[in-house]
Amino acid sequence: MFRKLIGICTVLAIFLAACSPAQATPAPTIIPTKASMVEAPTAVPTAERTATVLVDGLGREVKFTNPVLTIVSMAPSNTEILYAIGAGAQVTGRDEFSDYPAEAKSLPSVGGSMGQYSYEQIAAIRPDLVLAGGINTPEQVKALEDLGINVFYLGNPSTLEEMYANLETVAKLTGHEAEAATLVDSLKARVKAVDDKLAGVADQPVVFYEIDASNPNKPYTTGPGTFIDLLIARAGGQNLPGLTDAYPQVSLEQIVLANPAIILLGDAFYGTTPEAVAARPGWAQIAAVTSSRVLPFDDNLVSRPGPRLVDGLEALAQAIHPELYK
């Protein structure tokens, strides 16, 4: 009985730690980026509304009147997408974790922490559409469907091209095709700029991206299948060799062996600092530590599958190849 109690309390502690943003110091992005493409929400489109059908990420045929006028977003990435393509004025509710852009925070929350949403709140808002994302489960989609609420499930992209396609899909739903097209063009241009800068650069420093180091001898990092892994490569670096899982736990020995030139602290949001890393036993000899290239990093830029991934790419490139940005 006590075993179970301790087990439950431990899990609760993990959850509470995961959900308590207030205490942690907000991590600054390492270098001021270009302003993200968040435009002031344009007026709600007044085009004539027509009935349309789109197939969503779960294979469901979703019928809706185009454009959708009131939307509840169930994932922070979806919130960012909606604002980025100019549909901010159409968003009437969001999940607990949606904190970007700042305007989103003033919208009513519908839950989402610990995996539980309040269907009552969503029903009370009566949106035309609920935009669900990769972090939502088919059961949650079904529950809303059963309440007579229209749901569109935006599947997680695995490449930048798929992310652009998602932007266009959401634009079709909300009647902002023109803004989305402009946005996609500018994102592509920025990505190309990074590619051009890195063309011909032979040096690919090893990068260690840390997402959790509660046990500093066995920190968690990101591997193949994550955007971070993809973007590190795109930004002219290389991830730790030999990783196979998406969120593997690696031993300190592996890190020492790989001797990364740069360490990025994706867990800076939870209070990890470069000084703390340098003080960890066994970490002092790592190249990144001796050359003071341990940098805090805003994890949201590379883990939310939205337009800010490009911000993340640029930030990574500046961190990995600062000499190109002087």
Place this chain on the structure above:
Amino acid sequence: MRHRLLPLFWTIIFLVFAVLLSIAVGSVFIPPADLWRLLTGKFSGTLPEPLATYALIIVSIRLPRTVMVALTGAALGASGAAYQGLFRNPLADPYLIGVASGAGLGAVIAMSIQWPYSFWGLMAIPMAAFLAALLTVFIVYSLARVGRTVPTTNLILAGVAFGSFATALTSFLMLRSSGEIRRALGWLLGGASQAGWMPVLGILPYLIIGLSILLLGGHALNLLQFGDEQAHQLGLPVTRARTIILVAASLATAAAVAFAGIIGFVGLIVPHVMRMWFGGDYRRLLPLSMVGGAAFLLIADVLARVVLAPQEIPLGIITALAGAPFFLWVLRRSKNQGYW
């Protein structure tokens, strides 16, 4: 006769109160006046807003959820009482022989597969959990059997061993498929994971079978309190009775866990409290634990919806946090009366 039924009467009153509370309260505040109109009035045509939304919330969200939570609580309460009687152990709960660990493993394995979005696809995880739970009981029972008898010590040992194995495997799988870890953790912490009437219909047949058998097993459980030998000598077919009760309790628990995840403490605390207040006669204890379990879980669910609204807390966390101090308080009040 009236005196003997009084405890059940009051417990049912408590349940009715809990049901009303569960319908009236949620993360959206419904003004009592509107609530009254909706519950008592007759309406023709479509309702005006906001009444239409309130009606939707009450009928489509709160009502099925209330029924589901009540059934789950009833199953866990009754099974808990049955397990405590079968094993003659105050620490016994419905998960003693590994039902929870097995169900968790089944659910996590099912979660690692991308099921199509269809009726059966959505049923995959609860079905996997249910079948895995029953399979676990079967395996543990087979491991524990010695000739024609199934000694309780063997059952407990086999259950703990297999349960630990299943839990370890579950944790390993969760860490490997990190995309599903959130979903798995949410399921394991308990709570109504699927909305609507489908879960209710899904578990109803198993609950009816399991709980009916349990309610009829009170006399047998009384006899078993004296040990297998005395029960045998008094004329109880011991192995058969224990097997039937074990299967019925496990069936009810597996059904409860399939949709609701692992909700702890209900099966442990409710029978204890009922025993403390109303005595250890299992003919009374089983129905009291059933009704009391339903009421207890409903109250916990109301708290889960309201404490951090609009954020909902997984039910298993509420029962653990609220249950432990409550139990300690009741224990102190009983003043060592040797109620066991």
Place this chain on the structure above:
Amino acid sequence: MLRIENLSVSYGARRVLHDVSLTVENGELLALIGPNGAGKSTLVRAVSGFIPAQSGSASKNGTNLLTAPASERARIISVVPQVAFLPPAFTVWETVLLGRTPYLNFLGQVSAADETIARQSLQRVDALELIDRRVGELSGGEQQRVLLARALAQSTPILLLDEPTSHLDLHHQVGLLELVRTLAHHDGLAVLVALHDLNLAARYADRIALMVDGQVKALGTPNEVLRPELISEAYHLPVQVILNPLDQSPLVLPGSPKE
């Protein structure tokens, strides 16, 4: 009457009862004596069907009790166990009522007749004043009497007792055995009692069976069985047997092991 024929019981590979045959007549009190490990308790438990027998039978009027369904068997044989676990929260009344189980439906519903029988049983063992007490609060002797009352409530023609006096003081030992003898002689029950106290056996039993190593070594009246040579050999201890001046029954006096 209880007819035990060629009963053999093994624990795994170890044979503990070898081909035991015995009859207990109606109205007779038969005492089972023998050293530790002789198989007395095993015999009682095997006859009641709790321990499976490898071969042989125990029957009454042709009904093999070892294969009969549970409730039928429980209407024929009742047992007063040796060291009995009693759940402390049950009251004496509830405990004795459970003796009526073989006559109740599976819900355990009790009729007025059942309650009368239970009450009478408590009266016979002189425990009526304990009726509302919780069993966990009783002394060893009181618990033993409650167990006997329960067995009486079972209203069976055959009664088995497994060393019922081991936790009782002198007063209660005598009281219990007096009652048991009355049940045999007056009520006509066939009573089989496993006893470790040879002199109590001598005083109360109509016949005695001496068991050693799972076999019946001697069977007969107390005078026939409680002979020095038989007892000395069985218990590996020299004994003297004299006549009890009070009732002319044999009195066994243990000697010193060194002789």
